[in-house]
Amino acid sequence: MIVVCSNCGQNMEGTPDMVNVEVRCPNCGEWTYPQLPKAETAPRPAQRPAAARPELMGQARLDALVGANEDTTASHKRRHRRAVRPPRKTEELWFVLTDSGPKGPYANEQIVNFARQGKINKANRLRNAKTGVDYRAGDIPNLFPSPEKPAGKPEPAEEPQWFVQTAKGHAGPFTDTQIVAFAKDGKINAKTMLRKGHTGQFVSAAEIRGLLPADR
Numbered sequence: 001m002i003v004v005c006s007n008c009g010q011n012m013e014g015t016p017d018m019v020n021v022e023v024r025c026p027n028c029g030e031w032t033y034p035q036l037p038k039a040e041t042a043p044r045p046a047q048r049p050a051a052a053r054p055e056l057m058g059q060a061r062l063d064a065l066v067g068a069n070e071d072t073t074a075s076h077k078r079r080h081r082r083a084v085r086p087p088r089k090t091e092e093l094w095f096v097l098t099d100s101g102p103k104g105p106y107a108n109e110q111i112v113n114f115a116r117q118g119k120i121n122k123a124n125r126l127r128n129a130k131t132g133v134d135y136r137a138g139d140i141p142n143l144f145p146s147p148e149k150p151a152g153k154p155e156p157a158e159e160p161q162w163f164v165q166t167a168k169g170h171a172g173p174f175t176d177t178q179i180v181a182f183a184k185d186g187k188i189n190a191k192t193m194l195r196k197g198h199t200g201q202f203v204s205a206a207e208i209r210g211l212l213p214a215d216r
Contacts, residue, residue: 003034011037093129096120105129115144165193165202173198183211 003014008028025032093105096114106114114120115137122138137143162179163172174182182188183205190206205211 002037004037005032006035007032095127095129097125097127097134102127112143161197163195163198163202164188165195170195180211184213188212 002011004011005025005027007025007030010025010027012026012034014023014034020033020035022031022033024030092108094108094111095102095104096106096111097103111120111126120126120137122136122144124137125134126137126140127134158175158177160173160175160178162174162176163170164174164179164182165171179188179194188194188205188211190204190212192205193202194205194208195202
């Protein structure tokens with residue numbers, strides 16, 4: 001007898017016991033419930049695939065599909081949960097060339113510590129482990145600490161050694177700078193008596209060459 005696929009609407013060979021029993025349609029390949037054909041009814045349009053109609057699917061196939069979806073979702077989450085590792089930075093390594101052969105390899109930090117501790121000096125030879133090129137330790141930038149500049153010698157403090165004779169006695173001592181300032185300000189004139197040092201004779205400011213502005 002002829003039965004109709006409830007999924008694609010196509011006729012197919014069958015038996016009476018196939019009606020309303022789940023079978024696979026030979027035309028569309030989906031599981032379907034065959035129906036008896038209706039004589040005056042136009043062919044039914046194609047329905048959506050059985051994959052979108054779980055009510056027409058066997059429970060075993062439905063469970064398998066759900067399990068497959070869960071596995072795919074879990075795998076997708078695991079891929080996105082995996083941390084993205086940055087590219088590994090290769091640290092530069094060095095050999096120290098000695099009379100008994102190369103020693104190492106040592107990392108940059110170790111070589112810097114050797115330089116600070118005096119275990120290597122600027123004349124030592126170092127070999128780059130990656131390139132195999134030899135270098136003089138003193139030619140490698142930032143390996144040895146830059147020498148500190150010696151502090152400049154402080155200029156000796158100006159000693160006060162001038163005394164000025166006034167009507168009330170001797171005033172001072174004053175420095176050279178102070179005496180020159182007194183002369184510029186008019187506090188000292190040509191007749192002012194000055195003495196340099198704690199002993200000796202007083203002389204007039206006019207006799208001290210270059211002290212008064214008029215003498216310049």
